[in-house]
Amino acid sequence: MSDLILHHYPASPFAEKIRLLLGYKQLAWRSVTIPMIMPKPDVVALTGGYRRTPVLQIGADVYCDTALIARVIERLHPAPAVTSDLSAIADLALAHFADQHLFSAAVAYAMQPAGLAAMFEGASRDALEAFAADRKAMRQGGSAARMGLAEATVLLMGKLARVDAQLADKRRFLMGDHARICDFSVYHPLWFIQRAGPVASIFEPYPHLRGWLGRMAAIGHGTPTPMDSAEAIAVARAAAPAMLPGRSLRDVDGVGVGDRVQVAATDYGVDPVVGVLANADADSVAVRRTDPRAGEVVVHFPRFGYRMTAAAA
């Protein structure tokens, strides 16, 4: 089986979600450190435009968005499972709430002045300004507005108390004694706050929550081995994308396999990826493109939060 290659950077919460998932499954993986801000030429060589973090590469297949990345890892490495048919809707609904709303709240809360000072301690003024400008540009054209501090604070206060109450019966994880995908999605925004110095005091009233944060952190990251981004591109170039069933939902999407399409996130980081539709089902779409450096690659996206439209030939 080809290596799992994760393109990420240490401070990324969504990357932490996937690093911990790799750890939970005790996997060995290749770790490519990517820039925190644009330009990211080696990421874009693989994705064709998608710039968010993380991205999972397996040979010449490139998976965007942690909702899809988590599903791919679960399919390839089912044990120990983080999804169950018996609680799928509850797990996925909570994961989705956390990835969207808890994450937005955590960013707003962690980036208040005291948090920013702790997170960017030692960084130059230029670096801070470049980061702020990059994130502002990333929101252009997207549907997601930045959450205000007051809204973020009340969302956190309300939800943290409930998470603490849910863990009070001594269960190890949110849904019982096994970690589910929602554990990883609830954890990563709170991990981000934990790294923001004094603002992490928001967790103090919640002992059960703090215990769970510790158990999640103890999962670790599995066995990463560093890889250079040029080597990752060479891996893609040397590989052929995986075979796909070649299905599509033309009556729903208005486009079918073989059509030229563009796919873009709708919330933020909406840079489109253009290629030929290789497969589309209810959960994901796959676009084939040829890159001057990476060769023929297939870029995969989840359905939710992404828009696919016909692209000019």
Ligand SMILES: N[C@@H](CCC(=O)N[C@@H](CS)C(=O)NCC(=O)O)C(=O)O
């Ligand atoms: N829905 C996406 C969100 C990913 C996301 O927002 N990642 C942040 C980092 S934690 C990001 O891309 N920031 C801008 C960047 O890294 O360029 C996912 O689940 O992967």
